[in-house]
Amino acid sequence: MHICFITNEYPKLDFPHGGIGTFIHTISHKLVEKGHRVSVIGINSYTFTDEKEQDGDVFVHRLRPKIVKGLTWYFNNQLINKKLTEIHNQSPIDIVETSELGLAFIKKIKPIKYMIRLHGGHHFFAEAEHRKVSWWKGFQEKRSFKRADAFSAASQYVKSHTAKYLSYHNKPLEIIKFPINLNVFKPQLTTKVKKNSLLFAGTVCEKKGVEQLLKAMPKVLEHNENIQLYIYGRDWFFSDGRSYIEYLKKDVLPILGESANHVHFMGAISFIDLANKYAASEICIFPSLMETLGLVAPEAMAMNKLVIFSECGPGPEIIVHKKTGLLCNPYDIDDISNQIIWALNHEKECKVIAKNGMEYVLSNFEIETITQKNIDFYNTILNTPN
Known part of the structure; x- marks a missing residue:
């Protein structure tokens, strides 16, 4: 199976990143370990250049952003669409995965299936941050959800809370936790704890x-x-x-x-x-x-x-x-x-x-079990008729 993540968050050495980047990095390497191919496409948020990196056996494509007042979104999505087509022609993609707004302007390619993983979208966080929903971002998110073939949520809460604002359109939806790298995050018996x-x-x-x-x-x-x-x-x-x-x-x-x-x-x-x-x-x-x-x-x-x-x-x-x-x-x-x-x-x-x-x-949160749940869900999506 060839899985392609669309995200700007994949970690780059010596640069800070957040939880989404940690998740994508962790799951990507585990998928590769299990014999699958993983590509990552995103607009370069680290440097103003095109970069192609092979992180182990994960292929990362960071695209140089095009800054055009009022149309940056259009040109950057064009870059992602072009790269998706290029990669698909070289090695057919089975699953494209992205976050809530990610599919709004992606040109769908048959027979690729497109999945949204709920990382917390614009509607989801608007309430917590006491701000109004932007009509433009709200439009993108609704359009993106309509174009998705399936959805994954890390918790029951994000599933139900998102459903207050957006429809899943009766598409496959699975709750799958984010895995924890237990080889890194484990007790350190020799580390001295700082009191207080x-x-x-x-x-x-x-x-x-x-x-x-x-x-x-x-x-x-x-x-x-x-x-x-x-x-x-x-x-x-x-x-x-x-x-x-x-x-x-x-x-x-x-x-x-x-x-x-x-x-x-x-x-x-x-x-x-x-x-x-x-x-x-x-x-x-x-x-x-x-x-x-x-x-x-x-x-x-x-x-x-x-x-x-x-x-x-x-x-x-x-x-x-x-x-x-x-x-x-x-x-x-x-x-x-x-x-x-x-x-x-x-x-x-x-x-x-x-x-x-x-x-x-x-x-x-054991990574082997959670990775297998993701693989099983990918297979479910692939076997679901359009």
Whole structure:
């Protein structure tokens, strides 16, 4: 089988990337290991050039973007369509997979089947970010969904929440979790844990609940003046180009008083380095306002770490409160601080909770099983009449 992912997110060495990139990288290499061919096509978001990279046996095509005021979307989709046709002519593609908006302007080629994997689209996140749906992006997403042959969702929540806004048109739909690379994210028995250290990882943006986490710090520090919060992740930018991290530093940290000295922005790091940071942290906290699944929580859980995750969205699908982790209300600053304080006060209980969380992830996010579920679903799509 030849699977082609359309995404700009495939990781490039020495550049930051997010959860989608981690997922595509992980699943691509496992598919190749199982004898399938994988290609990746995307507009180059790293450098302003055409690049062809062979990452192991994964073939990555990063296309030089064409910037034309008002028509960039058109010309960039033309580039992707041209590359798709070229690759298909060389080695016939069976499945094209992309995210929610990805099929809006893709020229469909028979007999290729086209699948959307729900990573959290424009409609999905509009509610969490308290913004109106853009008519243009909304149009693209609806058009893309009409053109899809099948859909995959990482959680029941993203499936049902997306259905509030968009139709699946009675096409095949499967819930398949994102896999965790358990060769990387595993307990590190020799790593020394930094006492009183909190870790946040993820894109530093509004929907990840970073601002609320910062505002919870004064109350936590009243309980324990030695707490340090380390924030790992790439920056996010407002539509006017302003940095979200700079916003936090200039507008949020100053109101925290002395607590601001206990907050450290560490920047984006590789997932290998991130595993080491998880291992060295006492508590990992991810108070997201909205997620499709959230890879960081199960990654940290796989490393036998106590995780505080959001009770919103798919949080309860991943964590049973005080059994496999802790859940917090990310909109309630007091609840965020109370969960951290509870964890600091209940070290013995948290060790049991962390162990339960690790066992849950080992049973439910194992890459071999999840990869096979994807392969089985691809075969279902291929055998479904148009």
